[in-house]
Amino acid sequence: MKLSFISLVSSLTAVLAVKDYTTNFDYLDLGPLKQNPLRDLEYGDEFQVGAYSVQASNAKTNGKRLLFSGPTPVYKPFGSMKVAVDDVFTVKTIKLGCSGPKQNGKKETIPCDVEVTGMRPSLNEVYKKVSYTKTGELTEVDLEDDFWDLRSLSFRVIAAGQNGDVKDDVTLLLDNFNYFVGKEE
Numbered sequence: 001m002k003l004s005f006i007s008l009v010s011s012l013t014a015v016l017a018v019k020d021y022t023t024n025f026d027y028l029d030l031g032p033l034k035q036n037p038l039r040d041l042e043y044g045d046e047f048q049v050g051a052y053s054v055q056a057s058n059a060k061t062n063g064k065r066l067l068f069s070g071p072t073p074v075y076k077p078f079g080s081m082k083v084a085v086d087d088v089f090t091v092k093t094i095k096l097g098c099s100g101p102k103q104n105g106k107k108e109t110i111p112c113d114v115e116v117t118g119m120r121p122s123l124n125e126v127y128k129k130v131s132y133t134k135t136g137e138l139t140e141v142d143l144e145d146d147f148w149d150l151r152s153l154s155f156r157v158i159a160a161g162q163n164g165d166v167k168d169d170v171t172l173l174l175d176n177f178n179y180f181v182g183k184e185e
Helices: 003-015
Strands: 020-025 041-042 048-051 065-072 077-083 089-099 112-118 125-132 139-142 151-158 170-181
Touching: 065 077, 077 170, 089 112, 089 125, 089 151, 125 139, 151 170
Parallel strands: none
Antiparallel strands: 020 170, 041 077, 048 065, 065 170, 077 151, 089 139, 089 170, 112 125, 112 151
8 A cells, every 4th residue: 555655646746747738829919929938938039929810811720829930041940949957848749830921912821841850958859850731721740759858949941832942031830839848757
């Protein structure tokens, strides 16, 4: 009996040490992030909160706002997020996509390939190339199998447009970021 009580307390302690978050950006003010760090993650200055109707006018969503970085040329860093020095985080899922230069006064989503990079405290990097092809909505990407115990997460658009023909003025779009902070025991 004593052993099972100790394992119960140990399990509860491990569970309580992990903070689980689902972040959409609907409740934040438009423009640069005023709450930074936000939910235990510090976002790079490249990120801003924008309206779907402006950044991705053709995307179907129930959300009103999203996180975006850009417009930026392809292959340039699009931004990163990191956790406090003594902590780690694990990415479960994130919705992402891209929009291109304004056409007829509106920005619309365009196909793109995004390189997602995670950095662990041991300085090991993990990469995943995500292809965004269904441009009617942002694509939900499951990263939990590879993107665990991270210090930082960064994004780079490596191709944009139907045939990779868009080289400038690409905007990275992010929403519904699911992650937890702390080590899962």
